[in-house]
Amino acid sequence: MKQREIAVFGGAHIDRRGRIRGVTAPGASNPGSWFEEAGGGGFNAARNLARLGHRVRMISPRGGDAAGEMVAAAAAAAGVIDCAFTFLDRKTPSYTAILENDGNLVIALADMDLYQLFSPRRLQQRAMREILAASDLVLMDANLPEETLAALVSLASSDGRLVAGIAVSPAKVTRFRKCLSGLNFLFMNEPEARALTETDAGQPENWPPLLREAGLAGGVVTRGGGAAVAFDREEACLVLPPALPALADVTGAGDALASGFLTARLSGLDLGRCLRHGIAAANITLRSPSAVSEEMSASNLEQALALVPAPQMLS
Numbered sequence: 210m211k212q213r214e215i216a217v218f219g220g221a222h223i224d225r226r227g228r229i230r231g232v233t234a235p236g237a238s239n240p241g242s243w244f245e246e247a248g249g250g251g252f253n254a255a256r257n258l259a260r261l262g263h264r265v266r267m268i269s270p271r272g273g274d275a276a277g278e279m280v281a282a283a284a285a286a287a288g289v290i291d292c293a294f295t296f297l298d299r300k301t302p303s304y305t306a307i308l309e310n311d312g313n314l315v316i317a318l319a320d321m322d323l324y325q326l327f328s329p330r331r332l333q334q335r336a337m338r339e340i341l342a343a344s345d346l347v348l349m350d351a352n353l354p355e356e357t358l359a360a361l362v363s364l365a366s367s368d369g370r371l372v373a374g375i376a377v378s379p380a381k382v383t384r385f386r387k388c389l390s391g392l393n394f395l396f397m398n399e400p401e402a403r404a405l406t407e408t409d410a411g412q413p414e415n416w417p418p419l420l421r422e423a424g425l426a427g428g429v430v431t432r433g434g435g436a437a438v439a440f441d442r443e444e445a446c447l448v449l450p451p452a453l454p455a456l457a458d459v460t461g462a463g464d465a466l467a468s469g470f471l472t473a474r475l476s477g478l479d480l481g482r483c484l485r486h487g488i489a490a491a492n493i494t495l496r497s498p499s500a501v502s503e504e505m506s507a508s509n510l511e512q513a514l515a516l517v518p519a520p521q522m523l524s
Contacts, residue, residue, distance in 0.1 A: 213263045213475045216340050218361055219251025219350030220324065220377070221269035221284070221293065222302035223276045224500060226460060233309050247283035248304060248500050250350035250375040253461045256287035257468035257490065258348075260505040263475075266290040266340055270327050273297030287501065292340065294331070299323050302352075312459050319378070324352045329360035338364075346371040346471060351381035358384055362391035371474060375467055379404035389424040394441075394474075396467040402430045413438040414523050417445040429470060429487065431463060438523075439470070439484040446481045446520040450488050453495055461500030466491040469510060481520030489513035 229241040252267060259265040267284055271277040271293045280301060284291040302324060306317035331337060341347060347365035349358060351374065358374070365372045376382035376397035382405050385395060402416055403409055406423050410416045416430045417440035427441035436447045469490025473483040493513050494502045 211476065213345040214343050215255075215258055215263050215265045215346045215348065216268065216344040217251045217255040217258070217265060217348045218268045218353060219375070220249030220302065220321070220352035221247070221252035221267055221271065221280050222249045222304060222321070223279060224248030224460065225303060225305040226308055227306070228308045228312075229310050229315070231310060233315060244498070246499055247280045248461070250352065250377045250464050251348065252280070252284075253464035253500050254348060254375060254468045255289050256283070256501045257465050257505050258472065259288040261468060261472050261510065262507050263472070264290070266292050268292045268337070268340065270323050271295050272299040272301035272323060274300050276301035276303065296323065296326065306460065314459065321352055325354055327353050327357050329357050332357070332360055332364060341365055344370060346373065346475060348373050348375070348467070348471065350375040351377040351384045353384070355384040355387065359388040362388035366391040371471065373467065373471060375464060376401040376405070390426065392425065393427050394470070395425055395428040396463060396470070397428065398431045398463060413447060414445070416440075417523070429466065429484065431466065437466075437484060437488060439480055441480055444480055445523040446484060447523060448481070448484045448488055448520045449518055450492065451516045451518070453492065459495065462491040462494045464500070465494035465502070465505070481522065484520060485514060485517045486510065488517050492516070
């Protein structure tokens, strides 16, 4: 698989996840365990893309603290080129989640105020312009301010490069509304798609026309263990993820799906094969307790692909 130049803009912070051992008791103390690692939608995708053989730069604000050092170490370990700009007097953003015993999310808290300091003016710096000019793919997540996303899409959507976004959450995906037409693909789950369109598709095959009507040229909508739907300007398809015996952790699965899908797209594969690659990458991550699996590689992705069923093309 040919190595591509990729620039990722967005969240690179600390993920803290508590996992409940037994049945979840709302409003009460629950026994469990605590886990901490580097994370962020953009950063998870960047590390997966690097493990899949690409040359990846991560551009994100960071605090001058121990958490920031942990993020830098994780970038180095994954082979990501770290292009952070550091605010020495600020703390690195964090995401704190509580998971049920089966790995599904109960509730999460995002402390992301530092990302608001990533203004559009930073994109005018010579180093940023050079990174954009050299990239085959520009990927961003909705941790960035709305005006920064719009400016980034405007700058990136030229010269035939691929431009994509990761929704991050229902509360943040609406930051993409002003720049949907400049994205080749937006990756989201059903709650995020509902927030973006302010409607419920009912059936997964209804998402492509609804999202096209909202101004999006292409996208992927995931539904947990249900069928995922992908579309571009010409076609749409469904793929049902293979059943897994157990979930280690759902964190990072959507970011991995975006990485597998975009890797296939950069190789010129059709929509159905791209979605199958995305689901295969997500399944590798779902078997790992970490948001980015150490098992992610081009060879393991090909093996995981054998378990993913053929796509169902939609009219």
